[in-house]
Amino acid sequence: MLTAREVAVLDANAEALGVPRKQLMESSGNAVARAVRDLVDPGAAVAIVAGRGNNGGDGLVAARFLDEYEASVHLLGRASAIGTDIARENWEALIEAEYDAHEVTDSSALALGDPDLVVDAMLGTGVAGDLREPEATAAAAMIDADATVLSVDVPSGVDPDGGVRASNAVDADHVVTFHDTKPGLRAVDAEVRVEPIGIPAAAERFVGPGDLLRPGRDPRGHKGDHGEVLVVGGGPYTGAPALAARSALRAGADLVRVACPHPVARALQGYSENLIVRPFEGERFAPGNVATVAALATGHDTVVLGPGLGDATATLDAAGQLLSGLGGTVVVDADALQVVPEVETDATLLCTPHQGELRAMGGETAADPAERADLAEAFAAELGHTLLVKGAQDVITDGERTRRNRTGNAGMTVGGTGDVLAGACGALAAVLDPHAAACVAAFANGRAGDIVVAERGHGLVATDLVDALPQALRRPDAAGGAA
Numbered sequence: 001m002l003t004a005r006e007v008a009v010l011d012a013n014a015e016a017l018g019v020p021r022k023q024l025m026e027s028s029g030n031a032v033a034r035a036v037r038d039l040v041d042p043g044a045a046v047a048i049v050a051g052r053g054n055n056g057g058d059g060l061v062a063a064r065f066l067d068e069y070e071a072s073v074h075l076l077g078r079a080s081a082i083g084t085d086i087a088r089e090n091w092e093a094l095i096e097a098e099y100d101a102h103e104v105t106d107s108s109a110l111a112l113g114d115p116d117l118v119v120d121a122m123l124g125t126g127v128a129g130d131l132r133e134p135e136a137t138a139a140a141a142m143i144d145a146d147a148t149v150l151s152v153d154v155p156s157g158v159d160p161d162g163g164v165r166a167s168n169a170v171d172a173d174h175v176v177t178f179h180d181t182k183p184g185l186r187a188v189d190a191e192v193r194v195e196p197i198g199i200p201a202a203a204e205r206f207v208g209p210g211d212l213l214r215p216g217r218d219p220r221g222h223k224g225d226h227g228e229v230l231v232v233g234g235g236p237y238t239g240a241p242a243l244a245a246r247s248a249l250r251a252g253a254d255l256v257r258v259a260c261p262h263p264v265a266r267a268l269q270g271y272s273e274n275l276i277v278r279p280f281e282g283e284r285f286a287p288g289n290v291a292t293v294a295a296l297a298t299g300h301d302t303v304v305l306g307p308g309l310g311d312a313t314a315t316l317d318a319a320g321q322l323l324s325g326l327g328g329t330v331v332v333d334a335d336a337l338q339v340v341p342e343v344e345t346d347a348t349l350l351c352t353p354h355q356g357e358l359r360a361m362g363g364e365t366a367a368d369p370a371e372r373a374d375l376a377e378a379f380a381a382e383l384g385h386t387l388l389v390k391g392a393q394d395v396i397t398d399g400e401r402t403r404r405n406r407t408g409n410a411g412m413t414v415g416g417t418g419d420v421l422a423g424a425c426g427a428l429a430a431v432l433d434p435h436a437a438a439c440v441a442a443f444a445n446g447r448a449g450d451i452v453v454a455e456r457g458h459g460l461v462a463t464d465l466v467d468a469l470p471q472a473l474r475r476p477d478a479a480g481g482a483a
């Protein structure tokens with residue numbers, strides 16, 4: 001089941017893998033033509049009504065696969081109003097090849113003739129609200145044509161996600177949809193066929209630039225909308241919580257505070273004036289600090305627990321007590337991971353172990369990425385939390401959905417990259433569900449490493465990653481063209 005957003009993610013990931021949208025459109029159009037062949041015999045009159053987006057583009061492509069039919073193409077609007085290059089190029093090919101194709105500039109001039117079958121290629125996953133003109137008149141003309149109606153992807157006017165039908169939506173007899181069915185088609189009373197269009201399984205299996213399209217930051221948002229993150233760390237180490245906090249800021253958090261022992265507070269503040277430090281008593285995080293830190297945590301969207309805490313017994317006790325009392329999403333990293341298997345909590349944990357830490361938690365790992373993914377998936381299901389298992393290929397799994405991330409390079413084994421990843425997870429989990437946040441964070445962290453190596457060669461240090469995160473998080477053009 002694919003929402004319109006998931007379709008956009010897969011298309012962009014397919015493009016990054018070397019399968020451009022125009023190729024997907026060619027496959028979609030071919031699938032439409034196959035559906036036509038199954039419904040009417042060669043020689044039949046087929047009227048293709050095309051919108052100005054890629055749904056229309058699919059219909060334009062289909063015309064080229066229907067030479068044995070009396071196919072006519074009716075573009076709703078001027079060719080200059082076609083919204084995408086790939087749809088426009090397909091229109092231009094029809095005109096150049098002298099197909100029976102017309103621009104309908106006045107909806108009352110729409111003349112479908114007496115078709116045996118109408119292809120509804122007006123609107124698909126890009127629809128919004130009731131059909132406007134000329135789609136509304138065209139939909140009515142389809143009904144008047146008294147022909148079989150085959151809709152492309154979704155009946156025009158049906159919301160692909162929620163299934164809500166616009167009052168003037170097309171009544172389809174048949175629907176041909178692509179790659180996977182759509183939630184909105186459950187409510188459609190028509191024969192639905194799902195056709196592959198050549199999106200490689202890798203577009204789903206591996207995190208790609210398309211995953212950066214997931215709704216997260218609303219650019220029109222206001223301070224505090226994009227997440228307030230609390231890092232609980234420091235003790236033996238001060239660099240780790242500073243890296244995690246700075247990374248959270250670079251990954252989009254609006255406010256990041258660091259709860260840390262008094263003795264490291266000043267050192268931490270020294271790392272960056274962007275950090276707000278909330279010191280607690282003592283040399284290390286201990287049970288006596290849990291109430292204070294828990295109270296602080298309630299005022300934040302996400303918590304990142306672990307960077308630089310150390311593994312003193314009292315600290316691990318405190319970590320377990322803190323987790324058992326929290327709700328919301330908590331990123332757990334480094335030594336704090338040890339307490340996760342035993343802790344009962346209402347919080348959703350996003351755990352970011354490397355393979356040694358995974359084994360210490362009771363999980364298993366393997367050299368083969370696919371096998372490692374299966375083992376991690378089983379362990380995440382057992383734990384009941386989301387795992388981001390770091391490695392040459394990261395594995396992200398919540399026990400059901402399992403994906404792998406291939407960005408990053410050998411230079412990233414340097415200390416601190418895990419703290420940067422944990423901070424990025426903290427920021428992204430404030431605006432995405434934990435699984436999506438882990439996918440995007442793993443992708444961006446590795447991509448930041450690749451950007452740094454490409455620009456400066458090896459010798460990468462963790463602070464380089466922090467600075468490269470904004471560039472690594474830059475979204476591809478949703479309509480086409482990888483970043």
Ligand SMILES: NC(=O)C1=CN([C@@H]2O[C@H](COP(=O)(O)OP(=O)(O)OC[C@H]3O[C@@H](n4cnc5c(N)ncnc54)[C@H](O)[C@@H]3O)[C@@H](O)[C@H]2O)[C@H](O)CC1
Binds near residue numbers: 051084127
């Ligand atoms: N991976 C895949 O499944 C692929 C699917 N393909 C097809 O692409 C469309 C989605 O195309 P898109 O350009 O994003 O949107 P639409 O064509 O559905 O519509 C946009 C178009 O329609 C106008 N519009 C929006 N709402 C209304 C309205 N209520 N009334 C009138 N007009 C409206 C809007 O202004 C735009 O002009 C998908 O469904 C598939 O068919 C790709 O071809 C390949 C990959």
Ligand SMILES: [K+]
Binds near residue numbers: 055120123151152
């Ligand atoms: K349609």
